[in-house]
Structure formats: structure tokens, C-alpha cells
Amino acid sequence: MTVHDDLREPLVSAVRTAIGDDLRSLVSFTRDDFEQLYLRSDLERGADVEGFVGNERLWFDAVTAYGGSELGEYQFTVRAFTDGYVVRAIEGELGAFATTDRMPIAEFNEVASAMRGVLREVQENGVEQ
Template identity: 50%
Template sequence: MTQLAETHREELCSAARTTAGDEIRSITYFTEDAVEQLYLRSDLDRTADLVGFAENERQGFQSQSLYTGTQLGKYRFTVRVFENGYLTRVIANNHGVWVTADAMDIDRFEELGAALAGVLRTFDPA
């Protein structure tokens, strides 16, 4: 469990909800050492393996450095496509957030990634 300040929790949730609205399924904050679910839509099962997801998403800390200096430009965020939804992962300042969502237009995923990155950059990891 992280010790994320309530104001930071609210900022991340607000950024996600403002950008993606009711399509948001869940919002989870993570660092190298901790994971904390910030939001879970009421119609979803609460049995997700957050630790397992976190282990996978933490690989993004290393991936960022692997993409440094490529012709693609600076790494911004990741979108994963699943049968029943999408996962968007954003990492900034040694912490990150992943958001699961229902189907949305690709532009909204870009807006979501940018909004979450902006919020993460405003505070230090726990």
C-alpha cells in the first residue's frame, strides 16, 4: 500500500474521469515498491490481482530508458488492448498510474495519457 496523499488521489481520479468519463473501469497508482487502487467502478469484480498487474506495469520504468534517443521521440504512455477493455499506463517521476477503460476513440486515450502525466509530474512519489 502506498501513502499517496488524498489530494493526489483526487487529482489523478479527477484527471481520468474528466478525460474519459464513465468509460473508466479502474484507476491504480504504483511505484517500484507499492500499489494502490484509487477507483474501481461499482459493476466490476474486486478480485483483480493488483500485485500481478503492478509487476508487469513496473517494467515500464525500465522500458522508458530503452526508448531514449530513438527516432520515435520521447516515450509518453502505453495502451494495451484486451478482449473486455483497455489499459493505459503512464509513468513520470519514478511513479505511475494505470487506468482500465471501456472502448474509446484513440484521441481520448492520448488525452488521458497526457492528463495523467501532467498530474504525476506535479508531485513526488511516496
């Protein structure tokens, strides 16, 4: 069993609860691997998930670079596109990102909080990575 197996059900559930039908896809990742945990049924496989993951992995080290900032502790990142968003959260050595349809930007705090909670819980339970 991998960390992604342990994340699948609780992370998909938490993010679907926070985002609802606007969730397009959900990917969990570590420094070494990744897995697409969810893809909405009306979307076709074939997106460059590995390219997205490569970019998101860069932030494992960058998260600590923000430590001690007068802005406080890093929490999550949202990227806006013409037709939707990418929201990424990292906890320790686990990360996840979700892609969404257009939705109110204020809702991303709830989404990221749900993601971080599941990532933290799975990591604290000592799951194999």
C-alpha cells in the same frame, strides 16, 4: 500520508474527466508499492491488481531504454483487449494505469496527458514515496 493519498483526488479527477463513465479502474504505483485509487461501482473487487502492477513496474527502466529514439520521447502505452483497454503512464518514479471499457483509441492521448500531468505535479511537490 503516502504518495498514493496525494494522488487519489487529483488523479481520479483528471482521469474521470478524460475518460468519463468508460473508466473501470485506476491504480497508482511506485517501484515498491501500489494502491487502487478507483474501482467503478458495478465491478467486483478481486481482480489481480498486483499481477498488473508487477507487469507495469517493469517499464520504469524500459522508459529510459527508449531515450534517444528517432521516434522521440516515450509518452504512454495502451494495451487493447477484447472488452477494453489498459493505458499506462510513467513520470519519474511514479506510475499509473487505468482500465477502460471500449472507447475510441484516439482519446488515449488526452487520458495519458492528464495522468502524466498529475504524476509530474505530485512528484515535483516533493511528496513522500
